[in-house]
Amino acid sequence: MYLTLFFDGQCPLCRREIEALKARDALHRIRFEDLNHPDIAERFPELDLTLANRVLHGQRSDGTWLTGLDVTHAAWTLVGRGHWTAPLRWRPVKPVADLAYRFFARHRHRLSYLLTGEQRCEVCNHDR
Template structure:
């Protein structure tokens, strides 16, 4: 995407992923709602059909779209969400052509491992509920 972005960027993330939730916590602190809207696809009321993508597709790779309807995925979704949050210094390496293939490989590896990382402590553990049961103990 070479043109000026049409904010806000709507980022679809998996709130059940402990590492993802930590990143979202940072983005939420840094970004205004005029630039970044965050949608947790793990919530029971999330309706993937409204996005034009299946929930499985959204879970397999990070997805985001701008106000003009343009979609970005994977590292580009990360890049633009970090830019929306004013984290341009962190985002810059994602644009470096020499580094991009290595980062893409690392991202694909993370996507494969992500479903198996639920054992990691979740930053919102005491506030998250699954199967109509809430975990009152924070494992951090």
Template sequence: MQLRIFYDAQCPLCAEEMRQLKFFDHRQLIELQDINQADFTSKYPHIDRSEASDILHAETEEGTLLLGLDVTAQAWGLVNQKPWIQLLRTPLLRKVSDKAYLVFAKNRFKISKLLTGKERCDEQSCGVGKQFD
């Protein structure tokens, strides 16, 4: 494991992105942890669930905390996919893309409803938890 991502599996768009990441993660470099799991706080006391709900969190195998689009860029880089995402981390685009990400994160359930017809997942609608074991 080179990157552990703490994501909201109740968000249809978030769950779909994690499914896509794991599809390309042939070397098993990424571990996914749903922030909604019952024992999350006891397993990861150093990650504030509320903060992780507001902005995507991840940690490297060295313990470095990554947030937001830094997580997304790191993850897609590890699986050698979507190289355009790295452009969002360039100095020219970083501030704008980070602000756009925060708007997305805050409104992810409404955006999910608009794009997928589902505002939130349950285990049947998004396969929460099972597909990543």
């Protein structure tokens, strides 16, 4: 099973997580796609960019779409670290974790600045 992960490359914290995933993705099971890449809409016409910029999106190789922390858990599972994110999917924790994620997603640029001191990247490297 493979995953295409659509992320906000202008978000410093998002980029850090993507770099951590890339470093552990020795089997190249994850395809990373920056939502800010100039040709993203052309290459992925089925992706609702407005919605994907609000909530993390991923698509499995079988065509199944995932959103939010389900994408995060799927990605970390593919690189052998699913145990790090599994508690976020446990029944009693999932609703609270999803609520916290939605708050983070909505305010990710401000939170990134507060936590890293890095501003939103307006002109980012769009390597694939």
